[in-house]
Amino acid sequence: MNGRVQGLAVWAAALAVARWLPGALWKPLPPPPFPWEALVPSGLAVGLLTLLALVLARAWGPAATRSTLLRLWEAVPDPLWGVAILALRPASWGPPGVGAWTAALLVATLPGEVRWLAQALPAEHPFPAAWGRALSAPWRSGALRRLAPDWLAARLPLWLTATLVLERLLNVRGLGSDWAARVEVRDRDGLSLWVLALAGLWLLASPRGRSAR
């Protein structure tokens, strides 16, 4: 329960910042319209990311944290994936859109999420690794099932808002661009709604009765 109270206090502080954000524009601009059309692609992208991260974490296990491949994959800065997709796309295909953005988002964020999950998994040596794969696989699945809500609660707001650079590069008006545009034009009402929505998602994703476990 303590964790939930602390979390709500953080969200309340975020709401206060959004409400009383200082600054003004020389000539005030009206807030941008909310990109409703981006909700479904963002939801699908986040769903796909969740699924792939869990599958990879289950297959790789805690050993992923020591993997050179994962380290190399993580070392590439996120915008570089966007630039690479943009540069490699044949001119005749026309400008990229949501598909290219989803691909860039997945390839950029997957290694970090796999590492997050792998580091949070309990150690498997000597047991259950000694009992063989038949027993260690269900052990890992169970651990991931308990871990997933915490992981989603911690990372969901980040995924929904941190895609700004890829959106800018790949010509996609998404949730990250919307958030940034509202900060830029000081749309305090819109930002407050954003914080409330993210707090709601956090509440939905965060596990109940954490203290009882």
Next chain:
Amino acid sequence: MRRLRTLLGLCLLLALPGPAEAQSPVPRVVEESFQRDPGPLDFIRGEGLEQFILQALAGDALVGLDVQGRPVPRLATSWTIHGHALRFRLRKDARFTDGRPVRPEDAAWTLRAIQATREASPTKRAILANVTVSLAGGDVVLDGPKPAARLLVELARVPVAREGAPGVGSGPFAPARKGTTWTLAARDHFLQPRIAGFRFRLLADDLGVLEALQKGWLHVGVPPARRDLRPPPGLHEVHQAMHAQAVLWSRRKGVLPWMARWREDAFPQGFLGGRVRPSRGLWPETLGHPPMRPTAPLGARPARLEVHYPALDDMVQKALMALRARAARDGVEIEPRPVETALFYAQLGERRFETACTVVLFDPHPWAVLDYVEPEAPMNLTGWTHPRLPTWLARLETPEAPAWRELQEAWAADPGALPLLDLTSLTWVDDRLEVQPSPLGLYFTTPGPCGWRWLR
């Protein structure tokens, strides 16, 4: 048989694809990009560059401006000036995109709605401040404190909407939005557009615009400001002198004369890829003002100066770094300090700064500089005033009025602001597209985009 083979060979030759130039058909629609979402088309509340581009394409103001910035007929076929009053006669053949004819009542409604709506565009509200709007004998009559010549030019920025429908205009292109793409299709209009239309996509990132230009996904676009960047084959550069400057204000006495001295040799040849040139005078020469030199004597040399500027404004940052290097030769340390854009403008508005620098885009007429000198004007950030100011302001009826000279001399003796750089816009345009460059930009003149055409 030989003749048959020759004939077959000739047929085969004709069937082969020709050179690449002949293969690529002339596009119908001009592909363009917006840096930010313009929001819904709204002739009353809409504000910002992207929204004004949409309005210029989808709407008609009473008057337009030609490439030299002179007023020309648009919705109004003619106008008369009586003192400060302007009387407009509207054309009969103008129609809104929904097919209804444009009436004088629509023009009057639009202007009054801008005046009465608190959330209306600040730019348009400033243009129409204290202006009375009336209808007389089928004409639209405007009267107010501003010189009629000034109001006439400013009205080119106020397109007319249909009464009760702020999103419906009568312009040469009919707008439609789908996702992040705006399309504007040419329609039957008195300016007779010669291209089929525009497609604007949202491309917020400079790098994204550059990639799109290089891959042929855009026909018109502004490349990033890099010194050695050249347009790829198929595109050419279009330079347009703009009514824009990077301007410096200082609330500390004696700073601007030193800055005026340093700006003379602070900026190397080809600085910022030729998009700028060092300002010579105090007010923009593109607006018709003579190059004035500050006549205030150099005072005590400041030891250190902190200059605030909007964060992420690369051009201002580079200009300040060049100025810093020059000032260092005189033993003065300039410390450029980036401030988040909205916080920066809040500081300017509340006069909480010592020295500040930002880019200013002037309205396209000589009176635009009065924002520096009029009390409470948005660019009078240092409280500049003069005992004879009210007399001069009352006598600035025309751009040639002698009072301008007296005002310029007073300003040069104690300037409230100093321009560092005059800005030039650099745009890459498809070789097959003929456009009409102007200090107002590509979209804000009449006929403007209606005069563009694809070259065959």
